[in-house]
Amino acid sequence: MAHLLLLSNNASTGAEVLPALELLLHENRCLPANTEALSQIGDAEAVILDARTELIAARALAQTIHSTVNLPLLLVIGEGGLGVLNSAWHASDFILPTAVPGELEARIRLILSAAPEVVVQENTSGLTIDELSYTARIDRRMLDLTYKEFELLKYLSQFPGRVFTREQLLHEVWGYDYYGGTRTVDVHVRRLRAKLGTDHEQLIGTVRNVGYRFYTEV
Template identity: 40%
Template sequence: MKNVLLASDDVHTLAWMRDALSRLDVEAIEIPPAEIKARLASLNAELIVVDGGRSPEVLAGIVESSAAEGGDTHLLLVIEPEALDALRLPVRMPSDFLVRGSSAAELAARARALLWPGEEVASQEVIRVDDLTLNLATYQAYISGEALEFTYLEYALFMFLVTHPNRVYSREVLLRRVWGSDYFGGSRTVDVHVRRVRAKLGPEISRRLETVRNVGYLWRS
């Protein structure tokens, strides 16, 4: 069993973290973010899940510098949607991130990938459609074995539609589900990301990503 630290000052975020990590063979230890620097080395944790809020780089830097003093700690940052553009993950330690509002299953999948890298991915975490392979645990997509270079939001939008097939979602719903409830940009950003996703998928696969006039988008399975 591996030790995992959960660092947040928010009780609801901690409950979400606990729910996610209960699916894995780990012992979860909760600490306030302010105590990361003082306690990280002594707790001998393989992974720390940190509520980074709107300034995740600050906490990421503390974790990275503390981990450098000893141990082999990995980092999983939880961030607000508006922090995406400025996010810079540590370069000296294995790390990943996800946006607040993601499911507990997604948090568990990302934690598993950091704790047990290289393990076989569960079948339900890999979706195959024609020549397309979508790995939900590693946020990777391939067509005929060739990796697709999606940005985070392109992938998140595409993943949401593929995992909720044959149902139309309006731009407003997609903004809430993918960008988060705190996003205040215009709904046309969805159109821009859909165009980019289609261009990267190519003409054959992109036909499944349909536009429903005056309503929104759906993925046809």
């Protein structure tokens, strides 16, 4: 039996969000879907987030859950929302509200038994990224990054040498529901280079007429 925390602004019980949940033996609490609820995690082993509506707010909260409590996250999302799911949500898995008890039990079991995520990245460039504390260092110097700057640097460094178009980076880091233009990517890359400093700014290389890539050595 697992201890689950269900976050929803549209229901007061788990049965209203995910009827199959009430047919399982797990203990679950239902709290409002906001950041204040994260201070009441208690003994929860996983978080179930109601993402059936208010997708933008749900994605923001999912990212906060990942960066602050780092518990397995199961999204409850309708079929209409599946098109906006991507790695920026940091969800362990998702499930439709109409799922039967057997499927829900299997998904809960899988996210609880999954191997812990590697949260510290290090490479020969001198860059160290700690996903748990949302911090980044270059040659042991702490970088003062905004949330999106951190996410962009982390994403690029996960795929050294791979070239990404601005559109790809916009979708993967900002999400498909972001309506700003690709100029946003250029602005954040420029800020990242400034914060990396003159000795390391070339870690993020420009591929003319295409986009950007991350180099492990400069």
